[in-house]
Amino acid sequence: MFVKRKRRVAIIIAICIVILLVMLSVFSLVVLNIKHSEEIHAKITSIGGELIDYESVNVQNSPFDSDSNGRNKIYKITYMKEGKEYIAWYRAIKNPIDIHSPSSKSLAEKWIYTQ
Numbered sequence: 643m644f645v646k647r648k649r650r651v652a653i654i655i656a657i658c659i660v661i662l663l664v665m666l667s668v669f670s671l672v673v674l675n676i677k678h679s680e681e682i683h684a685k686i687t688s689i690g691g692e693l694i695d696y697e698s699v700n701v702q703n704s705p706f707d708s709d710s711n712g713r714n715k716i717y718k719i720t721y722m723k724e725g726k727e728y729i730a731w732y733r734a735i736k737n738p739i740d741i742h743s744p745s746s747k748s749l750a751e752k753w754i755y756t757q
Contacts, residue, residue: 670738671738673738674715674736674737674738674741677738677741678715678717678732678734678741679696681732681734681741682696682717682719682732685730685732685753686719686721686730689723689755690723690724691721691722691723691728692721692722692723693719693720693721694720694721694722694727695719695720696717696718696719696720696732697717697718698715698716698717699716699717699718700716701714701716703718704716704718704731704733705731705754706731706733706752706754709733709749709752713736713745713747713748713749714733714734714735714736714748714749714751715733715734715735715736716731716732716733716734717731717732717734718730718731719731719732728755728756728757729756730753730754730755730756731753731754731756732751732752732753733749733750733751733752733753734751735748735750735751736748
């Protein structure tokens with residue numbers, strides 16, 4: 643009887659740990675997306691542009707194709723400046739604690755502006 647109770651408690655603890663880890667992962671992704679969004683808005687504004695749209699894209703569909711190890715998040719950004727529409731590319735770092743500090747597995751953040 644005591645063994646069954648211990649097993650039941652262990653299972654409940656394991657389930658709680660799994661739920662906590664899933665919640666932490668989801669929270670980290672949300673924080674990361676918010677920080678990337680703020681960075682994109684700030685950067686486009688700092689160059690005198692007005693953000694139209696941005697989307698996360700596959701690295702093969704970007705100018706970073708030959709310059710990426712797949713561990714960064716790539717954004718295609720459409721913005722308006724002086725009445726003209728432009729495209730910018732942002733290789734973001736997947737680090738919710740500091741989006742400007744690459745891990746040992748990712749490359750540094752980088753911006754590419756097209757004319």
